[in-house]
Amino acid sequence: MPDAYILDHVRTPRGRGKPDGGLHAATPVHLASTVLTALRARGGLDTALVSDIVMGVVMPVGEQGQCLPRLAALHAGYAQEVAGVQVNRFCGSGLEATNMAAAKVMAGQADLAIGGGCESMSRIPILSDGGAWSTDPQVSFASYFVPQGISADLIATKWGYTRAAVDAFAVESHRRAARAWSEGRFARSVVAVRDRVGEVMLERDETVRGNSTVADLARLKPSFAAMGAAAGFDDIARLRYPEVGEIAHVHHAGNASGVVDGAAAILVGTREAGAAAGLTPRARIRAFAEIGSEPTIMLTAPAFAAEKALKRAGMSARDVDIFEVNEAFAAVALRFIEALDLDPARVNVNGGAIAMGHPLGATGAMILGTALDELERSGGTTALVTLCIGAGMGVATIIERV
Numbered sequence: 001m002p003d004a005y006i007l008d009h010v011r012t013p014r015g016r017g018k019p020d021g022g023l024h025a026a027t028p029v030h031l032a033s034t035v036l037t038a039l040r041a042r043g044g045l046d047t048a049l050v051s052d053i054v055m056g057v058v059m060p061v062g063e064q065g066q067c068l069p070r071l072a073a074l075h076a077g078y079a080q081e082v083a084g085v086q087v088n089r090f091c092g093s094g095l096e097a098t099n100m101a102a103a104k105v106m107a108g109q110a111d112l113a114i115g116g117g118c119e120s121m122s123r124i125p126i127l128s129d130g131g132a133w134s135t136d137p138q139v140s141f142a143s144y145f146v147p148q149g150i151s152a153d154l155i156a157t158k159w160g161y162t163r164a165a166v167d168a169f170a171v172e173s174h175r176r177a178a179r180a181w182s183e184g185r186f187a188r189s190v191v192a193v194r195d196r197v198g199e200v201m202l203e204r205d206e207t208v209r210g211n212s213t214v215a216d217l218a219r220l221k222p223s224f225a226a227m228g229a230a231a232g233f234d235d236i237a238r239l240r241y242p243e244v245g246e247i248a249h250v251h252h253a254g255n256a257s258g259v260v261d262g263a264a265a266i267l268v269g270t271r272e273a274g275a276a277a278g279l280t281p282r283a284r285i286r287a288f289a290e291i292g293s294e295p296t297i298m299l300t301a302p303a304f305a306a307e308k309a310l311k312r313a314g315m316s317a318r319d320v321d322i323f324e325v326n327e328a329f330a331a332v333a334l335r336f337i338e339a340l341d342l343d344p345a346r347v348n349v350n351g352g353a354i355a356m357g358h359p360l361g362a363t364g365a366m367i368l369g370t371a372l373d374e375l376e377r378s379g380g381t382t383a384l385v386t387l388c389i390g391a392g393m394g395v396a397t398i399i400e401r402v
Contacts, residue, residue, distance in 0.1 A: 004102035005281035006399065007112075007274045009266040009369035010038045010191050014205045014357040017121035017259035022202035024122040024261065026193055028057075028064045032072035032118040035265040038191040039114065040076065043279050045267070048079035051110035054101045055265075056093025056117030056361035057086040059124045068118060088361075089290070091328060092387040092395035093117055094264060095364025099288040099397055102268045106285075111273035116265035117362035126259070126360070133391055144240040144296040146233040148390060149224035149251055151298040152329035154237045156250045158297070159335055163250040166330035167217040170255035170354045173327060177351025178210025185350055185377060189369050205356045207258045222249035223256070240296040255330040260357030264365035281402045283372050286382070287313035288397040299332045301394025302386040303339035309384065309396040317342060320398070321380030324367040326387040327352035336386070349374050363387065368397060375401040 012034055015023030023031065032055065040047055055069040070084030089096040098115030105113055132139040139145075146154075156166060180186060181204060192203035228234035234247045267279070274281050289308035293301035302325050310316060317340045325336045325347060333352070337344055350370060353363060364387050371383035386396035 001106055002108060002270045004105040004268050004285045005271055005274060005402065006283045006285065006372060007267045007269055007279040007281055008039060008043055009264070009372065010035050010042070010189055011264035011366045011369055012193050012262045013190055013202045014207065014260040014262040014359055015202045016206045017261055019122060021122050021261060022206050023193055025195070026201060026261070028068055028118050028120045028123065029072050029075050031120060031193065031261065031263040032068055033076040034191060034193050035116065035263045036072055036076040036078065039265050039267055043277065045277060048081055049273065049277055050078070050082045050112045050114060052101065052104060053082060053084040053114040054097040055086050056088065056097040056364065058088055058090055058093050058119060058360035059126065059128045060086055060088060061129050062124050064120065064124050089393065089395065090390040091326060091358070091360055092364055092389040092393065093361045094366065095368060095385060095387055095395050095397055096290065098266050098268070098365050098368060102285045105268055105270055112267065112269035112277065114265050114267055116263065116365040118263035119359040119361040120261045121259045121359060122261050144236055146237050146296055147227065148298060148328065150228055150233045150237055151296065152251045152331050153224055153247050153249045154241060154244065154297055155299060155335050156331040157244045157248045158241065159338065161250065161331045161334050164214065165334065166250050166255045167214045169330040169334060170217060171212050171214055173348065173351045173354040174209050174212045176349065177205070177208045177355035180350035181205070181208060185373065189373055207260060207357050208355050217254040220252040220254050223252045225249035237296060251329050251331065255354060257328050257353035257358035260359050262359035262362050262366065264362045264369060266365050266369060283399040283401050286398045286400045290393065290395045293392040293394060295392035298390065298392045299328060299388040300335055301392060302332070302336045302388050302396065305394030305396035306340060306384055306386050309398050313398050315398070320382050320384045321346065322349055322371060322374055322383045323347045324371045324383065324385040326358065326363055326367060327354040328358065328388050330354060332388050364395065372399060
């Protein structure tokens with residue numbers, strides 16, 4: 001079975017997911033075609049060599065519907081032979097898409113493929129696609145459905161993460177992201193989004209606040225307390241986890257992932273195909289895994305997915321130099337660190353989604369690229385990337401720097 005290598009990767013900056021955000025005027029096709037164009041231009045890629053483009057899109061409706069990767073490829077001037085498909089594994093979609101592209105290469109069914117994702121949350125709001133999980137009583141009752149914010153507060157309650165602890169984690173995420181930007185750590189991989197006449201719309205992540213303090217965040221009210229009480233979601237969580245007692249509502253907009261727009265693309269292929277295209281492999285995809293977990297608490301699966309991927313690779317957490325876990329909520333990352341007994345200094349070295357935002361379908365590919373860049377900067381060898389996923393799932397990927 002051939003190995004799959006990461007040959008290159010790019011992402012857009014992340015723009016605030018509101019009508020006044022820097023990327024609101026960019027359509028999803030424009031965002032996706034921006035990264036595809038950059039991937040082609042950076043290495044002089046002959047796009048006719050690419051078999052397929054797999055992209056995560058979590059809200060595949062409206063402008064993000066039909067088959068966005070195929071349309072973006074055509075818009076970007078790719079060869080007409082290049083196919084496209086979009087996938088939805090909720091927040092893990094961008095990493096899942098990259099794993100699927102890599103799987104095609106590893107199965108010998110593609111020499112080059114592109115994984116990635118795209119989400120314009122300012123134009124296609126979250127939950128635009130509806131779905132039975134939260135709307136069909138027969139489905140939601142059987143799975144003890146609660147919104148993710150309640151799940152995050154349930155994690156904080158069950159494992160004792162205080163408001164001060166989650167706020168301190170959020171402040172550190174912003175500090176690390178601001179430092180990464182100031183030191184140029186993202187310069188190689190972030191490509192500016194331009195309008196039709198070539199003017200820059202956005203060239204830096206828009207939501208990073210490096211001067212945030214715990215005192216600042218302490219003034220914010222919990223976001224999910226009223227929902228938990230008025231809608232009865234706290235009661236549902238306690239039905240599933242009666243041992244926790246009252247739910248401690250500690251999460252708010254300042255210690256949860258930001259709503260943003262963005263896209264990412266990762267070129268994967270065999271070593272031979274890379275050489276033929278004039279590209280040097282940057283990392284080998286060593287293992288990946290996905291897993292289901294209990295759907296009410298929902299957000300604890302990154303640790304389980306990581307353990308599954310590590311087992312497949314014949315590794316332990318001690319063998320990994322750096323970790324990237326999506327900061328959907330601060331308690332998610334804190335639980336991941338505790339469950340695997342990790343040094344926090346090795347986790348999200350350059351900040352995470354609390355600081356830079358979480359463009360749902362793209363985030364997994366973005367943080368995989370961030371992990372690779374950090375390995376190259378620091379001289380590390382291996383990285384593990386993972387995300388929590390709605391309805392109780394997790395996905396993880398291990399890469400080894402070449």
